[in-house]
Amino acid sequence: xxxxxxxxxxxxxxxxxxxxxxxxxxxxxxxxxxxxxxxxxxxxxxxxxxxxxxxxxxxxxxxxxxxxxxxxxxxxxxxxxxxxxxxxxxxxxxxxxxxxxxxxxxxxxxxxxxxxxxxxxxxxxxxxxxxxxxxxxxxxxxxxxxxxxxxxxxxxxxxxxxxxxxxxxxxxxxxxxxxxxxxxxxxxxxxxxxxxxxxxxxxxxxxxxxxxxxxxxxxxxxxxxxxxxxxxxxxxxxxxxxxxxxxxxxxxxxxxxxxxxxxxxxxxxxxxxxxxxxxxxxxxxxxxxxxxxxxxxxxxxxxxxxxxxxxxxxxxxxxxxxxxxxxxxxxxxxxxxxxxxxxxxxxxxxxxxxxxxxxxxxxxxxxxxxxxxxxxxxxxxxxxxxxxxxxxxxxxxxxxxxxxxxxxxxxxxxxxxxxxxxxxxxxxxxxxxxxxxxxxxxxxxxxxxxxxxxxxxxxxxxxxxxxxxxxxxxxxxxxxxxxxx
Amino acid sequence: xxxxxxxxxxxxxxxxxxxxxxxxxxxxxxxxxxxxxxxxxxxxxxxxxxxxxxxxxxxxxxxxxxxxxxxxxxxxxxxxxxxxxxxxxxxxxxxxxxxxxxxxxxxxxxxxxxxxxxxxxxxxxxxxxxxxxxxxxxxxxxxxxxxxxxxxxxxxxxxxxxxxxxxxxxxxxxxxxxxxxxxxxxxxxxxxxxxxxxxxxxxxxxxxxxxxxxxxxxxxxxxxxxxxxxxxxxxxxxxxxxxxxxxxxxxxxxxxxxxxxxxxxxxxxxxxxxxxxxxxxxxxxxxxxxxxxxxxxxxxxxxxxxxxxxxxxxxxxxxxxxxxxxxxxxxxxxxxxxxxxxxxxxxxxxxxxxxxxxxxxxxxxxxxxxxxxxxxxxxxxxxxxxxxxxxxxxxxxxxxxxxxxxxxxxxxxxxxxxxxxxxxxxxxxxxxxxxxxxxxxxxxxxxxxxxxxxxxxxxxxxxxxxxxxxxxxxxxxxxxxxxxxxxxxxxxxxxxxxxxxxxxx
Numbered sequence: 007x008x009x010x011x012x013x014x015x016x017x018x019x020x021x022x023x024x025x026x027x028x029x030x031x032x033x034x035x036x037x038x039x040x041x042x043x044x045x046x047x048x049x050x051x052x053x054x055x056x057x058x059x060x061x062x063x064x065x066x067x068x069x070x071x072x073x074x075x076x077x078x079x080x081x082x083x084x085x086x087x088x089x090x091x092x093x094x095x096x097x098x099x100x101x102x103x104x105x106x107x108x109x110x111x112x113x114x115x116x117x118x119x120x121x122x123x124x125x126x127x128x129x130x131x132x133x134x135x136x137x138x139x140x141x142x143x144x145x146x147x148x149x150x151x152x153x154x155x156x157x158x159x160x161x162x163x164x165x166x167x168x169x170x171x172x173x174x175x176x177x178x179x180x181x182x183x184x185x186x187x188x189x190x191x192x193x194x195x196x197x198x199x200x201x202x203x204x205x206x207x208x209x210x211x212x213x214x215x216x217x218x219x220x221x222x223x224x225x226x227x228x229x230x231x232x233x234x235x236x237x238x239x240x241x242x243x244x245x246x247x248x249x250x251x252x253x254x255x256x257x258x259x260x261x262x263x264x265x266x267x268x269x270x271x272x273x274x275x276x277x278x279x280x281x282x283x284x285x286x287x288x289x290x291x292x293x294x295x296x297x298x299x300x301x302x303x304x305x306x307x308x309x310x311x312x313x314x315x316x317x318x319x320x321x322x323x324x325x326x327x328x329x330x331x332x333x334x335x336x337x338x339x340x341x342x343x344x345x346x347x348x349x350x351x352x353x354x355x356x357x358x359x360x361x362x363x364x365x366x367x368x369x370x371x372x373x374x375x376x377x378x379x380x381x382x383x384x385x386x387x388x389x390x391x392x393x394x395x396x397x398x399x400x401x402x403x404x405x406x407x408x409x410x411x412x413x414x415x416x417x418x419x420x421x422x423x424x425x426x427x428x429x430x431x432x433x434x435x436x437x438x439x440x441x442x443x444x445x446x447x448x449x450x451x452x453x454x455x456x457x458x459x460x461x462x463x464x465x466x467x468x469x470x471x472x473x474x475x476x477x478x479x480x481x482x483x484x485x486x487x488x489x490x491x
Numbered sequence: 492x493x494x495x496x497x498x499x500x501x502x503x504x505x506x507x508x509x510x511x512x513x514x515x516x517x518x519x520x521x522x523x524x525x526x527x528x529x530x531x532x533x534x535x536x537x538x539x540x541x542x543x544x545x546x547x548x549x550x551x552x553x554x555x556x557x558x559x560x561x562x563x564x565x566x567x568x569x570x571x572x573x574x575x576x577x578x579x580x581x582x583x584x585x586x587x588x589x590x591x592x593x594x595x596x597x598x599x600x601x602x603x604x605x606x607x608x609x610x611x612x613x614x615x616x617x618x619x620x621x622x623x624x625x626x627x628x629x630x631x632x633x634x635x636x637x638x639x640x641x642x643x644x645x646x647x648x649x650x651x652x653x654x655x656x657x658x659x660x661x662x663x664x665x666x667x668x669x670x671x672x673x674x675x676x677x678x679x680x681x682x683x684x685x686x687x688x689x690x691x692x693x694x695x696x697x698x699x700x701x702x703x704x705x706x707x708x709x710x711x712x713x714x715x716x717x718x719x720x721x722x723x724x725x726x727x728x729x730x731x732x733x734x735x736x737x738x739x740x741x742x743x744x745x746x747x748x749x750x751x752x753x754x755x756x757x758x759x760x761x762x763x764x765x766x767x768x769x770x771x772x773x774x775x776x777x778x779x780x781x782x783x784x785x786x787x788x789x790x791x792x793x794x795x796x797x798x799x800x801x802x803x804x805x806x807x808x809x810x811x812x813x814x815x816x817x818x819x820x821x822x823x824x825x826x827x828x829x830x831x832x833x834x835x836x837x838x839x840x841x842x843x844x845x846x847x848x849x850x851x852x853x854x855x856x857x858x859x860x861x862x863x864x865x866x867x868x869x870x871x872x873x874x875x876x877x878x879x880x881x882x883x884x885x886x887x888x889x890x891x892x893x894x895x896x897x898x899x900x901x902x903x904x905x906x907x908x909x910x911x912x913x914x915x916x917x918x919x920x921x922x923x924x925x926x927x928x929x930x931x932x933x934x935x936x937x938x939x940x941x942x943x944x945x946x947x948x949x950x951x952x953x954x955x956x957x958x959x960x961x962x963x964x965x966x967x968x969x970x971x972x973x974x975x976x977x978x979x980x981x982x983x984x985x986x987x988x989x990x991x992x993x994x995x996x
Contacts, residue, residue, distance in 0.1 A: 375598055378510075389634065395627040404667070408561070411671045419671070423664035430660055434637065434653065442641045442649055477558045484560070 017076030019067065020083035023060040023091040024131035027098075030056020031124035038117025046116030047457070050106045053120045057095040057102070060131065064091040072489055079199065080138035089337060089486035090134030090265040097257040097344045098127040100465060104352045105250040106457035111360045112248065114159055122159075123254065126152030130262035134269070139188040139198040142266045146184070146230070149262060150177050153255060157247040169246025176229070176239045184226025190219030200274040207277040220275060220282060224289075227270070230263035231319045234292040244312030249358070249365075252308065253351035256315045257344040264322060264340060272329050273490050279329070286327045287418060293320030294425040302432050308365040310432055311350055314391060317429060318343055324415075324422060325406045332409035333487035338480055339406055342398035342472055346390040349465030353384045356458055359450055370436060371445025380452060381440045383466040390469045392433040393426045398472035405480065493553045494541060495567045498534035498581070499614045505530065506607035509600055517599050521592050524603035528585040531610060535581035542574055544964070547971035549620060557624075561674070562685035567618040571972035572753065572823055575965060576617045576746055579830045582950075583742045584610045589947040590838050591735040593845050595643055602643055606735060609635035613743050617750065622670045623686040625755075626663070632744065633659055636736065644731040651724075651731035658724040662711030669707035673759075676700075691759050692979070698762050705763035708756040709771075715748030718771070718808055719778035722801045729797035730850075734841025737793070741800050741837055742830035749807045749826055753819070757811065758979040765980060768812045775812065776905045778805035783912035787919070792850045795920055796836045799876065802909060803829045809899075809906055810891035816974050818894025823969045824962065825887030828875070831958070832884055835872035835951045839865065842944055846937050852920060857929035862939040866925045868948050875955040877917050878910055883958035 033056065034049050065088075067074060072085040101123065109116050129149030136142040154177065158170025192198050194215040195206040212220065228236040244252045275282065297317030304310035322343070325336030357364045357373075374381030390399030403426065407419045439445075452459040472479055505527025512523060542550055549568035557565045569577060588603060595602045612635070615628030633656060641652035673691055678684040680695065696704065714721045725745075729737050757764045782802030789795040803825070810822030843858075843865065844850055859866040871882070878884035888910060895903035929935055940948070958965060 375601070378601075385634075394634065395630045400627075400630075404671075407668070408671050408674070411668070412675050416668070416672065419668055420665070423668055427657065427660050427664055431653070431657065434656060437637070438641060438649055438653070441638060442652075477560065480558070480560050 014077060017074050019063075020074045020076040020081050020135065021132075022063040022067070023083075023088070023095075024128050024135065026056060026060040026063055027095070027124055027131055028128035030059070031121045031128060034124060035117060035121040038121070046110055047106050049116050049120045050102050050109075050457070053102050053124050054099055056124060057099045057127070061092055061095040064088045064095070075137065079201065080141050081132070081135050082137045083135060085486045085489035086265075086269065087135035089482065090261060091131045093261050093341055093344060094127055094130040094134070094258055097261065097348065098123060098130075098254070100344075100348045100352075100461050101250055101254040101258070103457045103461035103464070104253065104348070104355055107455040108248070108250050108355055108458070112160060113360075114248075119156065119159060122152040122156050126150075126156070126254075127258060130258050130265075133262045134265035136266065137200050137269075137273075139191060139200070139203075139270070142270070143181070143185060143188060146262075146266065147181065149259065150181070153251070153259060156251045156254070157243060159251070160248055163246075165246035166248065167246075169243040172239055173243045173247075180226050180229030180236070183222050183229075187219045187222030187226060190215055190222060194219065200270065203274040204277060207275055212275070212278040212281050217281070223270060224282075224285070227263060227267040228289070231260050231267060231322075232316050233289050233319055233323065234296045234316070237293070237297070237316050240316055241309050241312045244315065245306065245309045245365075249308065249351055249355045249363070252312075253348050256311070256347045256351065260315065260319065261340045261344060264326075264336065268326055268329070268333060268336060269490060271326065272333060276329070283327055286323060287415070290320050290323035290327055291418060291421050293317065293323060294422060295320075298425045298428040302428065304432070305367050306365050307367055307370065307436065308354060308363075310367070311347070311354075314429065314432075315347065317425065318347075318391075320425075321403060321406060321422060324410050324418060327418065328406075328410040328413040328415060330487070331412050332406060333490065334480070334484040335402070335405035335409045337483040337487055338476070339402040341479060341483070342390070342402035342469070345465050345468040345472065346387045346397070346399055349383060349462055349469060350387040350391065352458060352462045352465060353380060353387065356380060356452060356455065356462065357447075357449055364447065367435065367439055368443075368445070369447055370439040371443035371447070372440070373445070373449070374437075374440035376446070377449055377452075380449070380462070383462050384440060385437055386466050386469055388433040388436050390473065392430045394430075396470070396473040398469045398476070401473050401476040494534060494537050495551050495569060495618050496553050498531050498538060498577070499567065499611055499618060501531040501534055502527065502584070502607040502610035502614070506604040506611075509604045509607065512600065514600055520599045520603065521588075524607070525585060525588050527603075527607055528588045528610070531614065532581040532585055535578050538569060539574065539578060542569065544571070544968050545971060547571070547975040552620070561623070562677075562683055562687070563623045564621050564687060565624060566621040566687060567615075567624075568620050569618055570975075571969040572750070572976070573617045575823065575827055575969055576743075576750060577614055579746075579827050580610065580613045580617065580743050582954075583738060583830060583834055586834070586838070586947045586951060587735040587738050589943060590738065590841065591733070592943060594734045594841055598642065602639070602735075605635040605638045606739070609639070609739065613739075613747070616747060620688045621686045622673070622688065622691060622755075626667060626670060629663060629747070632747070636740065636744065639736040639739075640728055640732045643733040643736070646731070647727070648731040651727040654724045655728040658714050658721070662714040665707040666711035669704045672700075673704060694759070696760065698766075701760040701763035702766065705756055705760040705767060708751065708760070709767065712748040712751035712756055715751065716745060716804050716808060717748065717801065718774050719781055719801065719805070720774075722778065722782075725801060726794050726797045729800070729837075730791065730794050734837060734844070737797075737837040737841070738834045741797075742834040745800060745804055746826045746830065749804065749811060749822065752808070752811050753823070753973070753976055758976045761979045764812075765814070768814060771812045772809060772899055772902045775805045775808035776902050776909075778802065778808070779906050779909035780912065783909050783916060787912070787916040790851055790853060792852050792855075792920070792924070793837070793840050793844075794850075795852070795916065796833060796840060799836075799913065799916070800829070800833055802913060803833065803876070805909065806888055806891050806906065809895055809902060813891075813895040813898045813903075814977060814980055815894035815898045816970070816977060818891050818898075819973045819977055820966055820970050821887050821890025821894060823973060824958075824965060825884075825891060827965065828883040828887045828955075828958065831951055831955050832872055832875035832882075835868070835948065835955070836876060838948060838951070839869050839872060842940065843937075847933060852923050854931055855924045855934060856927045856931070857925070857934060858937070859925040861929060861934055862937050864940045864945065868940065868952060869925065870921065871952045871955065873917050873921050875952075875959070877914050881956075881959050883955045883962070886959060886962045
């Protein structure tokens with residue numbers, strides 16, 4: 007089939023959000039290279055402007071109907087894609103905010119840092135918009151390469167180097183699985199386009215070849231969102247990476263991973279849902295349980311949050327098991343998770359200073375009364391992660407479990423709530439340290455780190471608002487998932 | 492004017508305002524906290540004024556759509572049962588604030604803020620008429636209580652508070668699953684998802700479904716009451732909590748459990764409640780006797796009062812599951828009584844602890860001679876708890892036993908011996924503490940109750956006397972609503988199902 011360039015580029019605006027983020031990355035790099043000693047926070051501001059422009063473009067496309075598709079239908083700007091574009095922009099924006107002082111204090115080269123972060127975010131936006139397995143793969147690599155480098159950007163830090171190498175090696179391995187799975191689907195259906203695959207699945211169900219492909223895709227996506235048993239990299243990488251990048255991984259990479267994961271499994275393989283929901287059921291139950299149980303015994307808050315991020319991937323997966331009703335719950339949960347988790351990592355950044363990360367549980371001792379606002383914010387994040395009302399985490403879990411009960415998975419919901427109980431133990435442990443233990447470790451006042459303070463405040467306000475008035479966000483999530491056909 | 496809503500959220504607003512006040516001077520914080528605690532009390536009196544006593548149904552309804560996609564509404568209202576418990580809550584909170592002036596000496600601002608947030612949770616849970624809203628308020632109580640015990644508690648406070656939280660959550664999370672299941676059943680039967688209380692009442696559930704849902708709700712409430720053998724968190728939590736925390740815990744939080752049975756578990760799942768009643772009655776009687784016996788041998792004064800709560804709440808559960816109107820209204824009355832008399836006992840233990848810093852009963856003796864005002868107050872509170880005629884405890888226990896004898900004679904007989912045990916351990920405690928020679932020199936130097944302490948004790952004890960002599964208005968307030976809750980049990984389920992079926996079409 008000859009390619010008609012005019013038709014191919016006819017709806018180029020579907021790529022606009024991702025392009026704007028990528029353009030911002032380029033601009034940051036250029037300004038950093040050509041500008042004479044530009045302030046690093048200027049670069050961050052440039053990045054935030056770019057993300058704002060991308061978000062505006064996404065809103066514009068949403069208002070325009072949210073059905074556009076371009077580039078031979080390999081890229082879509084449906085509401086699902088736009089939802090994730092907005093989420094990624096918000097998540098990356100929060101990460102930028104919490105990085106401003108961090109980058110300066112740690113002596114990181116701001117130009118590289120911000121440009122890589124934005125490039126990675128661009129990959130995430132494309133990943134959610136891709137309607138073709140190859141485009142998903144390309145976007146995933148764009149996203150991952152940036153994060154591989156960012157994980158080790160503190161070159162003097164041995165743990166950071168270990169994290170970067172480990173993440174890179176295992177990530178490359180998982181990408182190979184993904185690519186292999188794509189090859190199987192191409193072999194079985196003659197196309198990598200999701201709608202074509204969906205047609206093939208709709209006609210004859212999953213052939214053995216497609217079944218193998220499905221399993222391989224599951225491995226690839228499972229690695230990116232950290233499902234059991236593809237999670238072993240998570241604790242070390244999360245703990246070793248600079249905290250702001252850990253937040254970015256937990257918020258951005260996970261959301262983008264789920265975006266592609268859910269699109270492939272619902273839009274392309276939804277016709278054969280019966281043959282993979284059982285597997286996801288088991289993966290969800292295992293991921294929740296192992297993540298939570300392992301988190302209990304951690305003494306480092308950062309590592310605890312790493313295990314908790316595994317557990318939360320398990321909760322989110324419940325939404326995919328209960329798709330389609332659970333799909334919108336999954337989207338809502340990713341938003342809630344982004345806000346509360348980014349907030350928790352931001353508080354960890356606030357605790358540390360150059361060369362003294364202060365990530366142990368004991369470092370939080372007495373924080374609640376010495377720094378009431380910081381303590382209050384961390385309490386909100388912990389309660390939300392534990393799923394206690396009135397927070398976003400509670401509504402998110404309620405949404406997920408409600409959908410699962412409706413779909414008949416009461417057993418999985420019981421496993422889920424019992425896991426919540428386990429998680430309360432370690433999240434409450436943080437609150438215990440902050441309010442019930444004595445400690446006097448000095449913390450740089452938030453007033454001296456305004457950008458970080460803004461990030462924490464934004465995350466806290468969003469966490470509470472989504473918990474008290476979730477109706478609007480739920481409607482958006484519903485509309486977004488409904489566009490996934 | 493949305494009186495009920497104002498009353499529920501007034502304490503929360505107070506907590507926020509308190510957070511904005513400067514930490515110093517502490518006296519200002521304390522006075523402000525008292526004012527913020529009195530505001531909801533005044534509003535609760537307003538609710539009482541607007542309430543028509545003698546009607547069974549919910550009154551002063553207020554509703555706003557909250558999460559339309561799930562049919563969730565902010566819907567509140569009071570009936571005779573919740574009105575009394577709301578009044579108890581709003582009455583006890585200022586008392587607790589005043590009592591804590593002497594007990595809390597660090598982080599005052601945060602203490603009172605947590606207490607006020609807790610009050611919003613308690614009031615909200617009593618007036619919520621949407622199960623989602625109820626659950627939110629129910630959980631909202633957890634965090635401030637966790638902090639109250641964990642920050643301002645005694646030696647083993649962190650162990651105690653974690654145990655409290657995990658026990659409570661274990662029950663309530665399963666209740667959440669049951670609520671979800673119910674809401675989807677509402678959707679299956681009426682076409683629209685809803686968490687509204689009346690929609691849940693109209694649900695038609697198979698006996699098997701009822702049993703599972705009753706078990707999930709019942710577990711949450713049984714832990715909160717607590718019913719034997721789920722009571723093990725209570726002695727720890729009570730003993731380690733600061734005085735104010737103990738009073739609120741005993742006075743109001745335990746009532747959440749019995750209120751939950753009466754409001755939700757029994758009327759929503761009547762067939763299952765009937766099936767489970769024999770078991771719960773037996774557990775209640777075991778709780779009465781076990782609590783009393785264990786209380787008898789406690790060397791720790793506060794722990795004794797804590798175990799006496801297990802025993803007293805056993806009476807309430809017995810009265811509820813006797814399925815008899817007199818016993819049930821007696822249970823509601825006993826909820827109030829226990830709040831007042833046990834609350835008073837905790838207050839008094841706290842006051843003497845502030846002076847001596849020990850809770851060992853053996854460390855006291857002869858207080859009648861050294862601190863007469865204290866000894867008299869303790870006498871009244873103790874006798875109210877024993878159930879002496881003329882004081883409130885008698886009325887409640889008498890009604891419960893009277894009613895229970897009609898339907899559960901054997902259980903009632905055993906329970907009666909619990910009354911005797913109560914007399915035994917409480918009178919013995921009083922004898923060791925108040926009478927006899929002064930064995931410890933420190934006890935001679937004790938100062939008697941001051942004006943602030945009397946000011947907070949006299950209303951509580953006065954109410955004990957009033958409710959003992961003239962229970963009629965309280966009973967008249969609760970009886971119609973109690974009857975309405977129990978009426979669900981007597982409507983034969985099968986008949987009701989057939990009758991309701993054509994409407995649903």
